[in-house]
Amino acid sequence: MIRALLLAFSQLSDPRVRRVVWTGVFVSALAYALLAGGAWWALSVTPLSGYVWLDTIIDLLGGLGVLVVAWLLFPATVGMVSSFFLDEVVERVEARHYPALPAPRQAGLMEELGTALRFLLLVLAINLVALPIYIFAPGLNLIVFYTVNGYLLGREYFEMVAHRRLDRMSARMLRRARPLKPFLAGVAIAFLSTIPFVNLLVPVVASAFMVHVLQSMSAPLAAGRTTVIRR
Structure with missing residues (x-):
């Protein structure tokens, strides 16, 4: 897990990956x-x-x-803007570390838009519900924050990356069969999200991170085919 996170940060040396970071920051800054x-x-x-x-x-x-x-709200907005370009980040990670993988399935614009909006609304809604705990339960609030956001971020980033290789049902079955890795990855992402300025890198780093997490797990490809994805 630590190696996968270090590999994700090292992906920032790729100019095309850095361009996604700066695009998210610039568009969000301009909007605000x-x-x-x-x-x-x-x-x-x-x-x-x-x-x-x-x-x-x-x-x-x-x-x-x-x-x-x-x-x-700026980091969340950067995340939403960056989410439209994260497929390029995943593509660069796969090309660099897993060049033998077959061509991925292509997601349409509406699917990408739906994923971005669903992710933003889900995170905002869950955290608004948990807001009283964050404010009035010191100590417990950290546990709740990392548990809730670890689950949400782990699930969303995992499914976003997995959907390039698997249909939705297969991706969901894989995550439920081996839930610990996506959850722990989500907790790490949630922690990075609380660090000022580092949180602006989170969408890109988390996407690259989750590619390595997915590749460490075996998964069946949908539509009657079975393929093992290996490190």
Whole structure:
């Protein structure tokens, strides 16, 4: 597992992989800059109370609130943007470490869009439900955070990578037959997601990481064929 993670980080030496990282960061930063600028402008031109001094305070607090929300959601947005390009990351990892693999199945644009949106909504929804525990249960909140997000991130990244080689049912059966590796990989990804600036690399590193995790597991290809994927 540690070797697989080190190999994933080493993949950042690939210029095409770094391009995916910078694309996610740039597009997300541009979107949030436009959003923050628009919100700040709307607050500044809208008199909310009729008192100049009070409107000034409201503008400052509102602008600060926009910046805080942008900071908190920025990594998730980078992940969503990067998810449209992660197939290229997986392709580069396979070409570098597993060149003997056959050609992968091709996912359509709607499938990739659905995967990206499903992943973002699922992570946000589960963490919103667990928010009271995060706030009011010190100590327990870390256990819940890493357990919940380890499961979610492990499942989503595993299925995203596995779907290049397996149909959905086969990928799900493989993960359920050997759940520990995807879960532990998900916990490692969740931990990296809590480190400032490193979390911007997580979508790319996690995808490369999960390729190595998948290749360490045996899986049947769908449609009546059986192939063993080996390290």
